[in-house]
Amino acid sequence: MTLFRPSSLSLAGAALALGACTVSTSFDPGEIDFEPERPETTTPDDPDPYTGDDEIVLEAQSNFRTGIELHQKVIWRTCTPNGGVCHNSKEFPDLRTPSNFVNAFGANCNVQYGEFESVYDRCERPGDRFRIAGGGLNSGQIEIGWIESIPGDIFEGEGLPPEDSPGFHIHLADPIPGEQTEVYTTGEFERTFINEGKVEDFTFAEYTTLWYVLPGRKHLIGEVREYQVDQVQNLFTVGIIEGDANRNEVFGAREDDPVHLLEPGSPETSYLIARLRGTMLGEEIPGSRMPLANAPFTIPEMLALFCLVEGFPADGTEADLDRGIDYANCSYSEDPAGLGLLGEGVTWSARISKILEFNCGGCHGGANPEAGLTLVGDEVYARLLEPSTQNPELPLITPGVPEESYLYLKLIGDDSITGNPMPYNPLTGEGTLGEAELADVLTWITNGAVENE
Numbered sequence: 205m206t207l208f209r210p211s212s213l214s215l216a217g218a219a220l221a222l223g224a225c226t227v228s229t230s231f232d233p234g235e236i237d238f239e240p241e242r243p244e245t246t247t248p249d250d251p252d253p254y255t256g257d258d259e260i261v262l263e264a265q266s267n268f269r270t271g272i273e274l275h276q277k278v279i280w281r282t283c284t285p286n287g288g289v290c291h292n293s294k295e296f297p298d299l300r301t302p303s304n305f306v307n308a309f310g311a312n313c314n315v316q317y318g319e320f321e322s323v324y325d326r327c328e329r330p331g332d333r334f335r336i337a338g339g340g341l342n343s344g345q346i347e348i349g350w351i352e353s354i355p356g357d358i359f360e361g362e363g364l365p366p367e368d369s370p371g372f373h374i375h376l377a378d379p380i381p382g383e384q385t386e387v388y389t390t391g392e393f394e395r396t397f398i399n400e401g402k403v404e405d406f407t408f409a410e411y412t413t414l415w416y417v418l419p420g421r422k423h424l425i426g427e428v429r430e431y432q433v434d435q436v437q438n439l440f441t442v443g444i445i446e447g448d449a450n451r452n453e454v455f456g457a458r459e460d461d462p463v464h465l466l467e468p469g470s471p472e473t474s475y476l477i478a479r480l481r482g483t484m485l486g487e488e489i490p491g492s493r494m495p496l497a498n499a500p501f502t503i504p505e506m507l508a509l510f511c512l513v514e515g516f517p518a519d520g521t522e523a524d525l526d527r528g529i530d531y532a533n534c535s536y537s538e539d540p541a542g543l544g545l546l547g548e549g550v551t552w553s554a555r556i557s558k559i560l561e562f563n564c565g566g567c568h569g570g571a572n573p574e575a576g577l578t579l580v581g582d583e584v585y586a587r588l589l590e591p592s593t594q595n596p597e598l599p600l601i602t603p604g605v606p607e608e609s610y611l612y613l614k615l616i617g618d619d620s621i622t623g624n625p626m627p628y629n630p631l632t633g634e635g636t637l638g639e640a641e642l643a644d645v646l647t648w649i650t651n652g653a654v655e656n657e
């Protein structure tokens with residue numbers, strides 16, 4: 205196999221140029237009371253402040269005057285404790301620096317990748333193309349849907365191997381022309397690069413083996429013998445782009461309006477915000493909600509983010525983060541309470557399981573959950589009816605009786621609990637759920653804690 209990795213060419217979706225950070229400070233000691241505790245930075249084009257009386261807007265304005273403050277206090281926080289939610293989960297871009305945050309404006313959401321189930325169709329990228337030619341077959345270039353390597357012994361039987369047979373699997377967008385179902389030849393992987401303004405196709409990887417073409421002719425299995433294992437490993441390392449990364453036969457990148465991580469002027473269609481809420485324009489967004497752990501967004505934080513995105517210019521730079529967020533002209537300032545992250549209906553699947561996933565999953569999830577307690581996934585409901593470890597006399601949830609539900613007692617920080625109130629916040633040592641979420645958990649338990657849709 206040969207790998208060709210042109211170093212001077214830029215791949216689509218690579219980082220944008222970074223804008224320089226400028227803060228201009230106007231300071232006249234004759235007019236301004238000097239307050240060493242609270243240095244104020246203002247820029248000449250700061251918007252007029254919000255002067256209404258909505259408490260949420262006022263709180264947002266005083267805590268997050270500028271985009272940079274929002275980044276420091278909220279975005280960075282959600283990326284940091286416990287090794288960093290953004291960082292240790294490949295689905296999310298790393299937003300820990302202001303320049304990465306700014307670059308998320310207008311960047312296609314396809315830069316994210318991760319578990320295939322959590323890829324949103326409209327964030328899929330145009331796939332690389334595969335070509336096979338030889339032994340009487342000529343496929344031409346066909347877009348790759350997805351690839352998979354299934355380890356195991358090579359197929360030795362008669363006819364075609366079963367669909368899940370060990371080997372290197374390629375799923376294509378269109379069928380391979382012709383009739384032939386077995387051919388020993390070289391498969392080529394091609395990508396379009398933009399090189400100094402010229403669009404060029406390159407073969408960036410090859411694999412020579414025995415290929416089987418399965419019925420339907422969109423699924424190929426390449427044989428992997430022991431001496432070929434490394435070559436197949438390399439095919440994965442070089443990063444073949446999958447056009448149908450979530451494997452549902454919708455090639456999202458073919459839709460003509462890409463979704464951006466953050467859409468200047470339009471929080472409702474910004475992918476990162478959709479991941480926070482679990483929906484975009486009423487459509488469910490796959491994947492767990494973000495941030496997964498310890499730092500759920502409060503309503504003032506959501507308002508600040510919405511108003512920042514709504515007021516962010518299409519050609520914005522880091523300097524625009526330094527400007528005041530325009531709460532006065534922000535359309536969301538009219539009804540900020542409506543920005544809660546929560547759906548309707550206090551049911552297990554629509555609401556309660558999501559509250560747990562969103563607020564607790566970062567610690568009570570994965571291979572090594574805190575206190576041995578997993579609060580995400582299919583098994584959670586059954587576990588909740590079992591005794592607590594810290595207080596085996598109480599189950600985590602007693603349907604109908606919140607005061608005998610140890611999980612609820614942990615949420616309200618009851619005197620009887622062992623350890624900390626939950627959700628534990630490692631930064632402050634304490635933590636509470638939002639009022640609305642806590643109220644919903646209470647309602648759900650009181651109403652019998654049923655595992656309803």
Ligand code: HEC
Binds near residue numbers: 497564565579610623
């Ligand atoms: C930052 C990490 C973290 C977060 C977030 C977190 N927990 Fe915990 N949880 C812990 C740790 C550590 C323990 C054990 C020490 C203690 O009790 O404080 C624990 C213990 C528990 C226990 C006791 C387990 C038992 O069987 O007795 C419950 C119940 C619990 N957490 C529920 C929750 C719920 C519900 C949430 C979300 C609303 C949550 N936790 C969020 C870290 C976390």
